[in-house]
Amino acid sequence: MLTINKIEKTFLKNTPNELHALRGLNLHLNKGEFVTIVGSNGAGKSTLFNAISGSFWIDSGSITLDHQDITYMPEHRRAAIVGRLFQDPMKGTAPGMTIHENLALAYSRSKRRGLQIALRKKETELFREALSEFGMGLEDRMDTRVGLLSGGQRQALTLLMSTIVTPKLLLLDEHTAALDPATAEKVMDITNKIVAKDTITTMMITHNLNSALKTGTRTIMMNAGNIVLDISGKERESMTVPQLLDLYSKKSETELATDRILLAEK
């Protein structure tokens, strides 16, 4: 499904602030795989996501998604096949527009957008149904401005927006990190449901090692712009959080010292 071949990215090349963010990274994902990604701050997790979704072009290497070379495809065109969620719930929705309008915009992603009226009855029912599955009561507030929703509601809506047209790849960049624990769990539940329903190939960055092992089918650990650990199947099932931490410090030169990872341990 997704094949990343020896990608390299250096920011601010030939300056004192030069940063070698991705160092010949290789990764292959099969269709329907749900990969969780862990690693300390600055390991290159988000940079990897940016490379895949096209926020910048990589220096060398190639990215193939579903037999299509997307290495130099413009960002907005990639967005038609790659869904992405950010940590900040404000980023994925337009606050001044209604829930209905936001969804209509997302729904038209795969189609040609023209001079058709955007809000149609046929689609309204579809949106309503999808929203009601969240159990947040959003289906009765379709004409509410998104700016008036809570962070959790907005993130759930963003999740629906990026999956209402099933993407070939879904990128979740710590999408529950800014939410309170109860809401985070709820959004995580919704995520699992949606991903399972359409067997979407998914990558999720998280700092919660527990949920990294519990969620999905495969876990990779990144350090200094490369993958240092890649576990799945039985090996992953028998892995515990302390073991993972232990492995981490063995595999990487730097100590795992971000307080967020320590705090996230249960």
Next chain:
Amino acid sequence: MTLIIGSLQLGLIYGLLALGVYITFRILNLPDLTVEGSFTLGLAVSASLTMKGHPLLGLILGILAGACAGVLTGLFQTKCGIHPILAGILTMSGLYSINLFIMGSSSNLTLIGHDTLFQIMYKAFPGLSKDIIKAVLALLFCLVFFLLLSWFFKTHLGLCIRATGDNEDMVRASSINVDVTKIIALAIANAMVALSGGVLAQYQGFADIGSGVGILVVGLASVIIGDVIFGRRSVTIGFVSAIVGSLIYRFIIAIALQTSIFPAYMLKFVSAVIVFAALSLPALKSQIALRKIRNKAKKKA
């Protein structure tokens, strides 16, 4: 009576300008200075073609010229990475020369003795008074373009433009080319502004190179007055409020000039003050509220 009907006519003609300014200022969320140039551009094209005997063609080409000016500013902003305000200023400055060129390097043109759209209508309906014809024609322009724009901003493309002004990142993530939506919005906005100038030229029977000076503030004042009355709601209501704002603005100006509260040359100053007051009010309000809280706390302590 002449005061009311006169400001009604002007209010509707400048209402087209207000529609254009609403698109950039409220929907796209950036004040576009191209307006100062594209207004005169529409005026110049309309006047010079009227002199050649094609008043309607003048308006149509005026609209197209305005759209081109908008596209240019859009390209400066997106493809050339120039700051939005500066991009508008560049187009506006460049247009000054272009406008003079269109007007045959004279700083004003008079249409006396030439058939404008208004004069053609006087002849077609000799029974009606000229004032009524002027008002109806202006109303017609306003209505047609209000309906067109209201429909447009309900379509997918319109929705994309609205979202661009609201959250650009999200729009990019929805697989929409933000550069394109911005350029289209600027083109439509400046087309409206140019049309406003074009109709005005034929209405007043002359074109002046300085007509565009301060016109952005006039448009902003209309939009803001409309906001105060209608509140900020859907785009369709926003368009109505912009036109109503323009009407009220003209009435205020007419009354003030009639009763000579201020001389005519103070017009732009007063407009600037209105816009300043309306824009600064929310910030001043919150500062006063904060001060009240602090003073209360001090008293208790």
